[in-house]
Amino acid sequence: MTEETMSGLSRRRVLGGGLALAGAVAAASVLDPRGAQAAGAAFRVAGPTNSALAVRASQTVVYPEAWSVQPFPLSSVKLGQSVFTRALEQHLVLYRAYSVDKILAVFRRNAGLSTNGATPPGGWEEYGPNPDLQRWGPREYVRGQNTAGAGGCLRGHYGGHFLSGVSMAYASTGEVALLNKVNAIVDGLEECRAALAAQEYEGAPRYSHPGFLSAYGEWQFSALEEFAPYGEIWAPYYTLHKILAGLLDAHALAGNTKALALAEGIGHWVYSRLSTCTSAQLARMWGSYIAGEYGGMNEVLVELYWRSSDTAKREFLDAAHLFTLHTLVDACAAGTDTLNGKHANQHIPQFPGYIKLAAETGDEHFLDASKGFFDMVVPGRSYAHGGTGEGELWGPPNTVAGDIGPRNAESCAAYNMLKVASQLFFNEQNPKYMDYFERTVLNHILGGRRNQESTSGPENLYMFPVQPGARKEYGNGNIGTCCGGTGLESHVKYQEGIYFRSADQTELYVNLYIASTLDWEETGLVLEQVSSYPESDTSTLTVRTAPSGPLTVHLRVPSWSSGVEIEVNGAAADVDIEPGTYAAVTRDWSTGDTITVRIPLAVRVESAIDRPDIQALLYGPVVLTATSSSTSYLKVSLADRLNLSGNVSRGIAKTPANVFTIGSQSYEPAYNGRDVGYHMYFQRTEPSVTFAGADAGVANPRRSGKTLLDEVWDHAPFASRSAFLGVVGQVTASYVAAGLLTARNRQKILLAAGRAPIDGSN
Secondary structure, three states: OOOOOOOOOOOOOOOEEEEEEEHHHHHOOOOHHHHHHHHHHHOOOOOOOHHHHHHHHHHHOOOOOOEEEEEOOOHHEEEEOOOOHHHHHHEEEEEEEOHHHHHHHHHHHHHHOOOOOOOEEEEOOOOOOOOOOHOOOOOOOOOOOOOOOOOOOOOOOHHHHHHHHHHHHHHHHOOHHHHHOOOOOHHHHHHHHHHHHHHHHHEEOOOOOOOOOOOOOOHHHHHOOOOOOOOOOOHHHHHHHHHHHHHHHHHHHHOHHHHHHHHHHHHHHHHHHHHOEEEEEEEEHOEEEEOOOOOHHHHHHHHHHHHOOOOOOHHHHHHHHOOOOHHHHHHHHHOOOOOOOHHHHOOOOHHHHHHHHHHHHOOOOHHHHHHHHHHOOHHHHHHHHOEEEEEOOOOOOOHHHHOOOOOOOOOOHHHHHHHHHHHHHHHOOOHHHHHHHHHHHHHHHHHHHHOOOOOOOEEEOEEOOOOOOOOOOOOOOOOOHHEEEHHHHHHOOOOHOOEEOOOOOOOEEEOOOOOOEEEEEOOOOOEEEEEEEOOOOEEEEEEOOOOOOOEEEEEOOOOOOOOOOEEEOOOOOOOOOOOOEEEEEEEEEEEEOEEEEEEEOOOEEEOOOEEEEEEEEEEOOEEEEEEEEOOOEEEEOOOEOOOOOOOOOOOOOEOOEEEEEOOOOEEEEHHHOOOOOOEOEEEOOOOOEOOOOOHHHHHHHHEEEEHHHHHHHHHOOOOOOOHHHHHHHHHHHHHOOOOOOOOOHHHHHHHHHHHHHOOOOO
């Protein structure tokens, strides 16, 4: 048991109450694709747009001076045609079609205003069984008074996500209709807050501060301060974070100044409540299971502090500090792993806030904690597609295969881990952060968006499970759930990680090889990247408009890669190219200059950190899933198919869209958004020692959890056939010395290796 109060719930028993709704969502019938397509047809084409220059001119983007590297605004990068395009276009259909009145319904009903006949989105974004009573203010509510359960107690969270998402969609496209929706939502929220401020109870204001804004009364917050558990309340500060984040995105991305004023009011209200709490009270609140989940409240309050010109804005920074869970921060900073049994997405969103607190205050303790935390999750608690957690909770350190269960990898957790990874990179340009980013955004996030249009919901999965015969938890598209909420954002901001820039505007980081065009206004650089990666291996970056001075371009060389080639204007670049680094090209660039990056793609295996025989198949960065509904691990033999690089090359066929056939088994990319039974992991079984069709006729011996063949191929890639034969000789000799292999059988293995037609490509 950790400091979290879990009311007796174990890791395998957390699916009661509100979380059980996710399972119900997964079991719900899916939308009729034909009906969805027909409904979306009218919304496939963009209406009038503002130019990217005009969009950027209206934005207010603030980055801390402590970050040596910074992101680009979404409006500076335009996606080209790639595997990501279908999810973006499908999501824009939703935003063009969706009703503002539906988003505002829960807020208006709570404020006593007309809903204009609209009903809430549904799911967790519902009125709940007691919406009128749940207007309670803190003086009205007595602990235990809410006997109707948690239903409806999270309302408002989905609307906050929608406001963030439609603001991102506007920044990405400049579509005027999307801007109008941003402004209409903010206007509606302003009207609701005024109505809340006017409400009275027993002759005095019902709520404790005129800045209060929510889709339910203030009672959940006062009840949390008295340690009400999940079930009586849900997670009031989690919901508030989504509302605040939506307002800040409306201000930053769409230039809405009313949104900033509303956010400032909320910030002052938060400080007025929490500043009266004791340290012990706050520690117990933030350590309580789900009820104390506060999302990224610390992050948005630091953001609010950076953006605000309010004379009392110091309250926002002080309030951000009050959301610190010191026990977790101190443990992570010290390298002490206490994550086992913790609710993953209750804690992941806290760390971007700690990173921003470090940037603002210079307190390295927060940054050390965030680095330590990331290393506790990646790779030791990360599945092949970048997801983490089972049943929404973490298991023991360095446990992947041992934590595969019926409901792995909550979508929200991946969404928030991407924020942790990118913000750590802004502080320290360690390529491992963007290696993780690529893996997760390509496989988990893109694969999390069902390949289906909808005008009613995000079509985003809840869990992206990894057990044998899994199905993605698309259900009804997860309308109203937490993962439906983050899904409202994820698919309209794919460009955010492609390029970063140094704070002094002299260096460009190319992190992802996704077709796109960068317009770097400060330097004058316009850079077009043409690529069908990861369906082919080459990306070409062309300078369409030259920058005003010399520029260093850092090109990520993935840690999994081998044989990467980089050319500038058709000639090999004189740069160091090492997997797991950035190759740096510095020069004065001219219009028409090109950089060509070739990253050879091959099918390879990746073992679970805790069980070498439980493996996943990847094609470059792409996780390949076996199409099968069997609920037992598929038994797969691959040693006979490996080349000198250690990649799978014999008896394999590739068809368009990265669909592979190996033997009789079909594999497809995790990112394709299909709703079929699949296996992300298989059980590697190599009963006999064989190389490229040459069978030694010897059983494959084992020691220390690995087989002889495992140990041979651990040395791949081999520089030559001679190097391969040398390793076979060394490994077999060690098995003979250990009494695990006879000299005669060793000789059979050596003869088979010598006969095997094995080289770098077959």
